[in-house]
Amino acid sequence: MDRNAPERADLVIRNARLIDGTGAPSMRGDLAVTGDRITAMGDLSRTRGAAEVDADGRAVSPGFIDSHTHDDRALLADPLMRCKISQGVTTVIAGNCGVSLAPLVTDRRPPPPLDLVAAEPGQFFADFRDYLGALDRDPPALNAICQVGHSSLRVGAMDSLDRPATAAEIRLMRGRLEKALEAGACGLSTGLFYRPANAAPTEEIVELARALAPAGAIHTTHMRDETDHVADSLEETFAIGKAAGVRVVISHHKCAGKQNFGRSRETLAMIGRARAEQPIGLDAYPYVAGSTVLDPERFMGASRVLITWSEAHPDAAGRDLADIAAEWGCDWAEAAARLRPAGAIYFMMDEADVRRILAYPHTMIGSDGLPHDTHPHPRLWGTFPRVLGHYVREVGLFSLEEAVRRMTGLTAGQFGLKDRGVLRPGAYADLVLFDPGRIADRSTFEQPMTPAAGIDLVMVNGRAVWRDGTATGERPGRAIRLQELARPSSAPA
Ligand code: ZN
Secondary structure, eight states, X not given: OOTTSOSEEEEEEEEEEEOOSSSOOOEEEEEEEXXXXXXXXXXXXXXXXXXXXXXXXXXEEEOEEESSOOOTTHHHHSTTOHHHHTTTEEEEEESOTTOOSSSOOOSSOOOTTGGGTOOSGGGSOSOHHHHHHHHHXXXXXXXXXXXXXXXXXXXXXXXXXSSOOOHHHHHHHHHHHHHHHHHTOOEEEEETTSHHHHTOOHXXXXXXHTTHHHHTOEEEEEOSOSSTTHHHHHHHHHHHHHHHXXXXXXXXXXXXXXXXXXXXXXXXXXXXXXXXXXXXXXXXXXXXXXXXXXXXTOOTTOSEEXXXXXXXXXXXXXXXXXXXXXXXXXXHHHHHHHHOSEEEEEEOOOHHHHHHHHHSTTEEEOOOXXXXXXXXXXXXXXXXXXXXXXXXXXXOSSOHHHHHHHHTHHHHHHHTOTTOSSOSTTSBOOXXXXXXXXXXXXXXXXXXXXXXXXXXXXXXXXXXXEETTEEOOOOOOOBOOGGGSOOOOOSOO
8 A cells, every 4th residue: 555645636547457558567546647747656545536436357558659750730620539539649749750830821722742641732831830830729539749841841942843943942840840839839840752842952951950959849750762872861960960969760660572581680780880979769650551642653662552542533432543554454554643642551661571570679669550541551540559569579570668668668768758657656547448459450451440449548738639439529639848848868779
C-alpha cells in the first residue's frame, strides 16, 4: 500500500500491467488520473476514483506518438481522428516530407505531393500562427506538433520549382520559416525525392536549416533517394545536420527496389557511425509496401502497384495498376499518366530489411498514413497494433516493453515532448488500455479502413476519446507549440 497515494482521483485503473514507455520491465499495479495528469501509480487500494476501471491484467501504457504523419488537414477536417485514436495514438507529428498547410499562399492546385494533404488553394494558411489558431479553436481528439514543409515554402516563394532557389528566394523562405517557428512550428521537413524539391541543392537546405538550431527546432527528411543511391542520401542528410548544427530525423527509412534488398545492413551501420558524432533519429512503418503520389516515371522498383485514389478515374481506387494497364492495352507508365492526379501503394521492400530496421534500437514507429486517400495504405489504421500484435506477439521481434518504448518514450525524447510518452505521476494522462494477447491490426490492403482489435480505452489529456470500439466524441487534443518542447540536445544520440 502506498501511503502517499491520494484519497481521491477522477479515475483509478486497477490491476493493470503498467508499461511505462522507458523500456523497463512492466509492473502490476494501479494508476490514478485527476484533471489532465497521472497523479499516482502503484498499490492504490486506499484511493477512491470517481470512476474506476478494472484492467484485469491488461496493459496500460503511455498513449502512442505517431512520429510521422500527414494529418495536417485531417486534424481540422476530421477532428475525431478515428484512424489514429482507434490505434491508441494520442499525439501526432505533422508536416512531414516537405508538405505543410502553412505558410503558403497559392491561387492554384498545388503540385504533387502537396495534393496528398490539400488539393484546394483555399485549404492553405498564409500564416503558421493562423493554422495553429484554427487547431486551438476547433481542437482534434489528439495532440499535434507541426512542422513547416520545405516544398510548401518553395511553392510559395518560387515561380518555377525545377531549379535551385536564388539567394533572394532563400531569404524569403527563411524569413517565413523563422516566423513560423516563432508561432510554434516544431521544425522543418524536406521531401527531396519529390519534384517540387528535387532541384534544391544541399546548400539550399543547409541555409534554411540554419534557422532551426537557434530556435531549438528539429529537421526531418524524406531523403532524395531511398533506392540505388540511398547511401549518398544518408551522407547528404548527415552533412545537412552537421552544417546546420541540428538534430535530424530520417523519415520512413527503407531500401527500396529488389536490387537494394539487404542493404539495411549497410545503411544502419552508416547511421550508427554518424550517431556517434551527431544527433540522428529515424522512423519506420511495419510494412513492405509504401504509398505516395502516382508518378509515371518513378515506380521505385515496385513489383506491384495498387491505386489509392485517382481524380481522372475514381473507380480505379483499390485496383492493381497491372490490371488497369492490361485492360487499357498499354504499359504501366501510360496507365499511370492517364490516372493522374492519383496516388498509389508500392510493394518495394524486403521483409528482412523491414524487420532489421524496426529492430534497430533507435527506430521510432511512424505510420506515414495518408488520411485523405480513397483506398488508403492499411498503415493509416494499422501501424501501431501491427507492431504490438504481429511483430511482438507473433514474430517475437522484440519485447512488448521495447515496442511500446519505440512508440512513446523514444519519440517523446527525439521531439522534445515534455511529460508525454511516459507513465509517471505528474505526466499528462495520455493513456492506452489494451490487451497484449488480443491486440491486432485488422486493416488490410483489401479492407484498409478497419479499426484494430484489442484497444479498449484511449485517453488524451485525462479524457476518454476511444472506448470499446467507438470514438466518444471528446476532443481534448492540443496543438503543442515549439516553445513548450524541451530543446533537443545537440549532443550525439
Ligand atoms: Zn515521405
